[in-house]
Amino acid sequence: MTTLRTAAALTSALALCASLGTAHAAGGDVTVGLQLEPPHLDPTSAAAGAIDQVLYSNVFEGLTRFGPDGSINPGLAKDWDVSEDGLTYTFHLQEGVTFHDGTTMDAEDVKFSLDRARAEDSANAQKALFADIASVDVVDPATVKVTLSKPNGNFLFNMAWGDAVIVAPESIENIKTNPVGTGAFTFSNWVQGDQITLTKNADYWGEPAKLDSATFKFISDPTAAFAAVMAEDVDAFGGYPAPENLPQFEADPRFNVLIGSTEGETILSTNNAQPPFDNPKVREALAHAIDRQAIIDGAMFGYGTPIGTHFAPHHPDYVDLTGNSAYDPEKAKALLAEAGFADGFTTTLKLPPPSYARRGGEIIAAQLRDVGIETEISNLEWAQWLEQVFRGKDFGLTIISHTEPLDIGIYANPDYYFQYDSAEFQGVMAELNEATDPAKRSELLQKAQTIISDDYVNGYLFQLAQLSVVKANLVGIWENSPTQATDLTAVYWEE
Amino acid sequence: MPTAKLSRAMLFGAFLSLLFISAALLSFVWTPYSVETLDIANKLQKPSAAHWFGTDHFGRDIFSMIMVGARTSIAVALVAVGIGMLLGVPLGLAAAAKRGGLLDEMIMRGNDLVFAFPPLVIAIMITATFGPSATNAIIAIGVFNIPVFARMTRGAAISLWTRDYVLSARVSGKGAARISLEHILPNVANLLIVQGSIQFSVGIIAEAALSYVGLGAQPPIPSWGRMLAESQTMISFAPHLTVFPGMAILLTVLGLNLVGDGLRDYLDPKLRRSKT
Numbered sequence: 001m002t003t004l005r006t007a008a009a010l011t012s013a014l015a016l017c018a019s020l021g022t023a024h025a026a027g028g029d030v031t032v033g034l035q036l037e038p039p040h041l042d043p044t045s046a047a048a049g050a051i052d053q054v055l056y057s058n059v060f061e062g063l064t065r066f067g068p069d070g071s072i073n074p075g076l077a078k079d080w081d082v083s084e085d086g087l088t089y090t091f092h093l094q095e096g097v098t099f100h101d102g103t104t105m106d107a108e109d110v111k112f113s114l115d116r117a118r119a120e121d122s123a124n125a126q127k128a129l130f131a132d133i134a135s136v137d138v139v140d141p142a143t144v145k146v147t148l149s150k151p152n153g154n155f156l157f158n159m160a161w162g163d164a165v166i167v168a169p170e171s172i173e174n175i176k177t178n179p180v181g182t183g184a185f186t187f188s189n190w191v192q193g194d195q196i197t198l199t200k201n202a203d204y205w206g207e208p209a210k211l212d213s214a215t216f217k218f219i220s221d222p223t224a225a226f227a228a229v230m231a232e233d234v235d236a237f238g239g240y241p242a243p244e245n246l247p248q249f250e251a252d253p254r255f256n257v258l259i260g261s262t263e264g265e266t267i268l269s270t271n272n273a274q275p276p277f278d279n280p281k282v283r284e285a286l287a288h289a290i291d292r293q294a295i296i297d298g299a300m301f302g303y304g305t306p307i308g309t310h311f312a313p314h315h316p317d318y319v320d321l322t323g324n325s326a327y328d329p330e331k332a333k334a335l336l337a338e339a340g341f342a343d344g345f346t347t348t349l350k351l352p353p354p355s356y357a358r359r360g361g362e363i364i365a366a367q368l369r370d371v372g373i374e375t376e377i378s379n380l381e382w383a384q385w386l387e388q389v390f391r392g393k394d395f396g397l398t399i400i401s402h403t404e405p406l407d408i409g410i411y412a413n414p415d416y417y418f419q420y421d422s423a424e425f426q427g428v429m430a431e432l433n434e435a436t437d438p439a440k441r442s443e444l445l446q447k448a449q450t451i452i453s454d455d456y457v458n459g460y461l462f463q464l465a466q467l468s469v470v471k472a473n474l475v476g477i478w479e480n481s482p483t484q485a486t487d488l489t490a491v492y493w494e495e
Numbered sequence: 496m497p498t499a500k501l502s503r504a505m506l507f508g509a510f511l512s513l514l515f516i517s518a519a520l521l522s523f524v525w526t527p528y529s530v531e532t533l534d535i536a537n538k539l540q541k542p543s544a545a546h547w548f549g550t551d552h553f554g555r556d557i558f559s560m561i562m563v564g565a566r567t568s569i570a571v572a573l574v575a576v577g578i579g580m581l582l583g584v585p586l587g588l589a590a591a592a593k594r595g596g597l598l599d600e601m602i603m604r605g606n607d608l609v610f611a612f613p614p615l616v617i618a619i620m621i622t623a624t625f626g627p628s629a630t631n632a633i634i635a636i637g638v639f640n641i642p643v644f645a646r647m648t649r650g651a652a653i654s655l656w657t658r659d660y661v662l663s664a665r666v667s668g669k670g671a672a673r674i675s676l677e678h679i680l681p682n683v684a685n686l687l688i689v690q691g692s693i694q695f696s697v698g699i700i701a702e703a704a705l706s707y708v709g710l711g712a713q714p715p716i717p718s719w720g721r722m723l724a725e726s727q728t729m730i731s732f733a734p735h736l737t738v739f740p741g742m743a744i745l746l747t748v749l750g751l752n753l754v755g756d757g758l759r760d761y762l763d764p765k766l767r768r769s770k771t
Binding site: 222223226242244245247248294297298359361362363365366369376377378379 | 531532533535536538552553554626627709713714715727728729731732
């Protein structure tokens, strides 16, 4: 499912934060450009990151929430107690919270939301987030007790995801077209194919939004995005799709360019079950045939951080393993010869629409050709890519950015589309899920990174940069993208 | 006087067409730089003595890409016109031979059906089914060419069927197929050549349009339409990336149209008279 969110990888806005005390004008409207339009408006029943991009934190809230720096902050739960054994979480809810339709948000709604998400027939795209929940009990209207079947060090993090937001049984039926949440903005209107409008929630339980309304405009074409920003049709563009245009915006006093981090590990995903990639030597050769810096410069115009494993470089547990797969075409050729492919071979390279994939693909094809590997490139639309590559596993190579936070666990699933099957790695992940000691967790996370790097599961390219263009006097748009969201609750216009 | 003017235009058109055709042929044996080798350190260079048309976002030489791109455009358009002629002309001849009959009706309604689909929709249908590639672009453009040739051939052939020499051939016992081949086809050949040159230029534009939306030749094969599509976000700071492929499409199509017009006037004096 990571990959569906990847569809929205380029679309996210981020961090920054309002220094208190700056003079600012209350009110006003903002128009935010995004590349991808949500397929519908229920974040709890689809993997599409574009849904969270519009609604997360603005309309829907969870028990906890992501801060602009990726920290986990209180949300609808104002605080919580964790039992000694790590199995019981008692959440104390904010009081006086109402849904946008006027109904009260209380412990019953929390129980409903969590039970719905973890149900057998649940359509939730991230059921793993809820897998360790054994029961959810209402203690009183303002207190919920969640009992886990085994300790889970990530539980509060899991509850911050857009897939874990609190919804109401009264409004669940029409949630896909009329989302009713508890957030600082209410949903007003959706003109399909064009825009979604949100309006300030006057009855918000917390710090009210400063803006009167917010409009999200969906502009998929990079050239049109450039025109929309230049003509000031949009006040901000989150996840700006064409890095080549950023120097022009930087030189223009009307705009600020924000360059932040995302959770998007961009990889040359390799079908580990398909010959010749089932041979680790071939995968190692592949890793040495790739010049990451050339890809970052050529495809992203320099924006991006090289990675050597499937982990975000800004995470404290990141291990720099780029040296493990340094660019060395001669070594790549030698490894291919050792594996019995002295004359190279031909494989497929299937590319989804984002420019990191399309441009990166052409560069990688040229680099692989230098060591004797011929690639047949096919450019696919998202629907075709999901069908053929993600679900059908019919590919040799593809390029994709995995934008979910801390998603190294996908390597423990042998049925995941790149089909990596390692008992050692699966063991480390099982241990990690049980571990609550921070030092032990970091050790296991580092071990996991090293295993996949040593197995050359995929070609690790770079961490996607979060590129946003924002009007110079618009304050509060997140610079980084710790989750897919365009949190407008603290955004305001400076006088 | 008008004849001289027209033939000058035609000569100019022939010059342009030959220029691009020879560039395409030359690219098989020589290009200034390889179009498959990327040189990212030298990306987006302005036109210079070393790179006449500059370099693109991967540092490839645009002049070399235009040469190889000419090959793609011309090959796709030429084969597509060939498909249209090979299938369309016999269908048109058959329809004319059985004019008013069931076969005629079936062929012509079939043509209407193909015509009813916009060519781009046909192309999308074909590439969605078989995947985008130069071959499928050829098929898509070729399919659209069939009714063009079928209709034109039928129209011209029907009028020929009433001619005395056809009547005498029939009296002498020749069958419809033989008459079509021996008497009708040679007399519509001029028209076919003219229409062929026009369809050739339409094919160049169609190939560029399909490549522009990603349904034509796939990377790394250079294609003018894809060069335009890939460079459009850079037009404001590196216009040479779009100007040169744009000019290549424009000049090739202009050249072929001038040749087509000139040929029509040369081969069909009646038309020339009615024009002046």
